[in-house]
Amino acid sequence: MKKIYLPLFSSFAALCPIFAEAATEYYFVPESADDLNWGLLANWRTSDDGGQTLSPAESLPGASDAVVFDQSKLADLWPDGTGMGWYMNGDIQTGAVTITGNLAGLAFSSYNLEADAASSSSLTINGDFSVILDGAGGWGSKALRSGTYNPLSVEIKGDAVFERLNNAGQLTFSLGGNSADTALKSLKIDGDFRNSTGQIGFGSFVCERDASKIAEDKYYYYKNADVQIGGSITGNSTIFLSSAGRNNTIIKVNGLSSSAGDIRATNDIKGTAGSTATIVLANEGQAVYKGGITDLYAYTSGQIGVETSNVVVDVVMMGAQGSQQKLVLSTDQRAFRGGATVISGDLRMYTLYQNNTAEGQWGKWGDVRLVGNSDGIEAKFGAIGSNGSETDADAVAYADNLVWTSGTIVAGIISSAQASLIELSGTMQKGEGAGSEFWFEFTGNTEFLLEDGASIKLISWADGNAPTDFLESEFRAADMGGKIAKFAIESDGLYVSYVVPEPAVSAAILGLLALAFAARRKK
Known part of the structure; x- marks a missing residue:
């Protein structure tokens, strides 16, 4: 933005805004629809008064x-409730961008x-x-997208903000088109993704x-x-991770924050078999998300959770040291089939929905994969409740x-x-390189662990699904x-109890303590 201050009176101007020239804004106002080119000077107007x-x-x-880009300034070309479009070519830099108006369609494209000449x-x-x-307008009619032979890379150095004009209707907008020809090359948002409606x-x-x-x-x-x-991604409105239902889209975000969020794979039953949408939680701090995350779109009576989307959603925790993401997935009849992977950071999950097929069969939450890594950042996973x-x-x-x-x-x-419970429809397995x-790690009312005879289930599986590649002594x-x-692998789960060490064990512990004390004295 252009701001000009009187050089000899800058302090006084700070107290008296009348001495400061208002910021200049550029408005895209083409005289005709023949050439809607960002790079055409005749298409631009300036204003110092909003x-x-x-x-x-x-x-x-x-x-x-x-x-x-204000449709109300372009009513002759695009009356209320109609479509609007413009394009760019080459590398464009600008300040803040605002798109507003009563539009049934919008193409902001490269x-x-x-x-027939490829470029970007x-x-x-x-x-x-x-x-x-x-x-106004249906889903997918408004988009920031690429054009044929011209993939577009977008970087937003502030926030991405989505709001309804005058609280009218339901805003729909897509970042990226719905086909290979209109696919964005990349999208980077330095600030928050704020979807208020x-x-x-x-x-x-x-x-x-x-x-x-x-x-x-x-x-x-990742x-x-x-x-x-x-x-972070904030707000309580709907976000589609792969509204086009194609390819293997990876979305990295510094946390999910919502009190009633709704994240889905696609906006309808479309999608190519084998497509995926991965949420990488690159948290630097702590965040709490409450709501639903799902790749199962249709929820009709008698067909609860039947998969009508080909896009499989998975979640990856890859946060900084001390980071945590809580996913309180309290929406009934919604699950995601790709499971959760924890590479670094702390992921806690609550899942209200247990069965997600009409037959009551399990198997649609996917696996929890506790992977860890070698860069010294802790990897943790645990179950939490609805609060x-x-x-x-x-x-x-x-x-x-x-x-x-x-x-x-x-x-x-x-x-x-x-205890907070990890409940499996399958079993527990060792990963490659385990x-x-x-x-x-135990938290909460740990005094109960010390009660005589207390035996608490930590991980549950159905009878007959007890793991075969773990030893009790490995926990x-x-x-x-x-x-x-003391851990016990039973037919229905893994249990823990706390016991007084056997004399031989106690002696070994005392011996180690004595050696440690002697070593310290020598120093």
């Missing part, structure tokens, strides 16, 4: 100039002006990207995958995702299998007979109150 008066622009918008464009927005539209989708992306980069770092595309959000606590009476996380390679399971102790020690937990943890 759009009340417009003057012909003397130059194209620069890297710090605010840009407005196009190669030379037919980029759009860098040095500020917020705000979409403030009414609810409407249905916002991540559409089609190119999803380039280089096998050599994966060979060097198997998490390369770190360099198709969609990268430096802030977000490990000691809630309903604390449970459902999964198909628990695949444990490295990391810690956190269990909240609720009573002398109950070691021989598997640690639990570990910290000593408490002079007692040691």
Whole structure:
């Protein structure tokens, strides 16, 4: 934005805004629909009073100039409730961008002006990207997208903001088109993704995958995702992870925060078999998400959770040291089939929905994979309840299998007979490269663990599904109150109790303590 201050009176001007010239905004106001090109100077007007008066622009918008696309200024070309479009080619930098008006359709696109000649464009927005539209038009009719032969890379250095104009209708908007021809190459948002109302989708992306980069770092595309959000996804409205239902889209975000969120794979039954949508939780701090995450779209009586979407959703926790994401998935009849992977950071989950087929069969939550990594960042997973606590009476996380390679399971102790529970429809398995020690961390009312005779189930499986590749001696937990943890693999689950060590064990412990004391004295 252009701001000019009188140099000799800057302090006085700060107290008297009348001495400061208002910020100049650029309005896209073409005289005809013949050439709706960002790069055509005749298409631009400027305003210093919020759009009340417009003057012909003397130059194209620069890297710090605010840009407005306001349908109300273009009513002759695009009356209320009609479509609107413009295009760019090459590399564009601008300040904050606002799109507003009463539109049934919108195409904000990149196009190669030379037919059949492949190229690419980029759009860098040095500020917020705000979409403030009414609810006219159907799903997918409004989009920021690429054009044929011209994939577009987009970087928003502020927030992405989505709101309804005058609270009218239901806003729909797609970041990326609905086909290979209109797929975005990449989308990076440095700030938050704020969806206060409407249905916002991540559409089609190119999803380039280089096998050599994966060979060097198997998490390369988690770190360099198709969609990268430096802030968090906030708001209680609907987000579609793959509204086009194609490719293997990866969305990296610094946390999910909502009190009643709704995240789905697609906006209807479409989608290509084998397509996936991966949420990478690259949390730097702590976040809580309450609501639903699902790839099962249709919920009709007698067909609860029948898969009508080909896109499979999975969640990956890859946070910083000390980070945590709580997913309180309290929406009935919704699940995601791809499961959850914990590489680093702390992921806690509550899943209200246990059975998600009409027959009551399990098997649609996917596996929980506790992987861990080698860079020293802890990896943790645990079940929580509907209030977000490990000691809630309903604390449970459902999964198909628990695949444990490295990391810690956190269990909240609720009573002398109950802990937060990981409930499996399958069994527990060792992951590739797993070691021989598997640690639990206990929190909550841990005094119940020390009661004589207390035996508490930590992981549940159906009779006959007991794991065969774990030994009871491989499970570990910290000593408490002079007692040691003893684990038991039973037909229906894994149990823990705390017992007084056998004399031989006690002697060994005392011996180790004596050696440690002697070593310290020598120092």
